[in-house]
Amino acid sequence: MDLSCSRLSCVNTKQISTIKVLAFGNLLLNYNASIDDPNILRRHRQSWNKFDADVNFDKFSEITSDININESLKVELSGSALRTVRALRQLGTEAIFFSACGDDQASKIISRLLKMEDMDRSFLRVQTVENVPTGRRVSLSYNDSRALYTNCGASAQFSVNFLEFAINDKNSSILRPENRVQIFYIEGCFIPKREAVTTFIVRSYIQGRRYIALNLSAEHIVRQNFNHLLYIVSNALFVFGNSAEFHEFCECWGASSTRELAEGIVKNKQAPIIFVINKGDDGIDLISNYFREGCAPGPLTFQTFNVPPSAGEDDPSAEVSDACFVAGFLHAWLQKKELSQCVRVGCHYAAKGVQPGSGSESKPTTPT
Numbered sequence: 001m002d003l004s005c006s007r008l009s010c011v012n013t014k015q016i017s018t019i020k021v022l023a024f025g026n027l028l029l030n031y032n033a034s035i036d037d038p039n040i041l042r043r044h045r046q047s048w049n050k051f052d053a054d055v056n057f058d059k060f061s062e063i064t065s066d067i068n069i070n071e072s073l074k075v076e077l078s079g080s081a082l083r084t085v086r087a088l089r090q091l092g093t094e095a096i097f098f099s100a101c102g103d104d105q106a107s108k109i110i111s112r113l114l115k116m117e118d119m120d121r122s123f124l125r126v127q128t129v130e131n132v133p134t135g136r137r138v139s140l141s142y143n144d145s146r147a148l149y150t151n152c153g154a155s156a157q158f159s160v161n162f163l164e165f166a167i168n169d170k171n172s173s174i175l176r177p178e179n180r181v182q183i184f185y186i187e188g189c190f191i192p193k194r195e196a197v198t199t200f201i202v203r204s205y206i207q208g209r210r211y212i213a214l215n216l217s218a219e220h221i222v223r224q225n226f227n228h229l230l231y232i233v234s235n236a237l238f239v240f241g242n243s244a245e246f247h248e249f250c251e252c253w254g255a256s257s258t259r260e261l262a263e264g265i266v267k268n269k270q271a272p273i274i275f276v277i278n279k280g281d282d283g284i285d286l287i288s289n290y291f292r293e294g295c296a297p298g299p300l301t302f303q304t305f306n307v308p309p310s311a312g313e314d315d316p317s318a319e320v321s322d323a324c325f326v327a328g329f330l331h332a333w334l335q336k337k338e339l340s341q342c343v344r345v346g347c348h349y350a351a352k353g354v355q356p357g358s359g360s361e362s363k364p365t366t367p368t
Contacts, residue, residue, distance in 0.1 A: 025081025025187035026155040027099035028135040048145040081187040087327030100127040102154040106134035127162040129154040156193040178208025188217030216241030226252040272297040325350035
């Protein structure tokens with residue numbers, strides 16, 4: 001790929017967007033509680049140890065109202081891609097978040113939380129969808145039992161038209177020219193009902209030095225959206241996920257292992273690919289035929305990195321840890337670090353986390 005001959009190579013540097021990551025995900029209002037009464041879910045015909053359940057908004061109201069009686073409910077912002085954008089900006093990488101919300105009380109609460117956490121809303125492009133509630137999640141724990149219920153609400157209505165409008169807005173330059181690095185980061189949970197959007201991204205924007213980064217996000221997302229995920233993977237440079245998500249991907253693809261999966265995918269892919277697999281206590285697997293940006297794919301390499309244990313996928317802190325790992329990894333890659341160093345940087349920030357309210361001015365030193 002000859003990047004030096006781009007027809008956009010003469011663009012004035014001062015006019016080029018500084019935004020290097022465009023992230024797409026669900027904007028959710030999360031209701032989090034550690035409760036004393038294990039029968040709350042039973043009263044509402046729900047059960048414990050569920051992590052992919054989709055419930056309607058009436059059920060949300062019933063459950064959260066019940067919890068409110070005990071005054072133990074914490075309301076907070078949620079959404080993995082949003083957390084990744086916040087972490088990237090704290091690290092000094094300009095990033096922007098795309099999603100949708102409703103025109104309702106929940107959206108007003110989100111606005112208030114964004115203000116409290118000092119997040120610059122100029123780095124949000126949120127479509128307002130009328131007559132559809134803002135997405136919500138309820139995260140409950142009782143001793144060792146967990147339950148996670150989500151309804152994406154208005155986020156599922158994010159449209160191609162809004163994306164085109166936001167990117168083509170002459171008053172707010174977002175898209176970088178083809179000869180400048182830019183990553184389109186897609187949270188797997190964003191894909192259901194928005195296949196038209198992600199297909200449009202691939203067909204309209206992914207060329208030159210613009211790349212796709214995909215996070216598989218959850219086993220049920222892989223299982224229920226495999227064909228479209230395979231399409232995204234076939235066009236992606238980065239694919240993030242935990243071992244359970246990659247196992248599900250292998251099952252759907254018909255591979256017996258991630259090695260077989262990687263070998264099969266690269267046979268039909270002319271561009272390089274980087275698989276980053278979080279195995280929890282067993283470390284991080286890195287499978288790649290990437291050599292250097294702009295170079296043709298090399299032979300597949302298989303590496304394992306022993307790192308501190310990460311949160312389990314059913315742990316409430318797992319989403320934060322995963323979002324910060326992705327942010328650290330991409331931040332390091334954009335600084336032209338070797339892939340092994342990108343893994344180490346990602347692990348460093350996954351352990352450190354991201355603090356609300358720290359804004360975009362803080363730029364921690366990248367570990368060496």
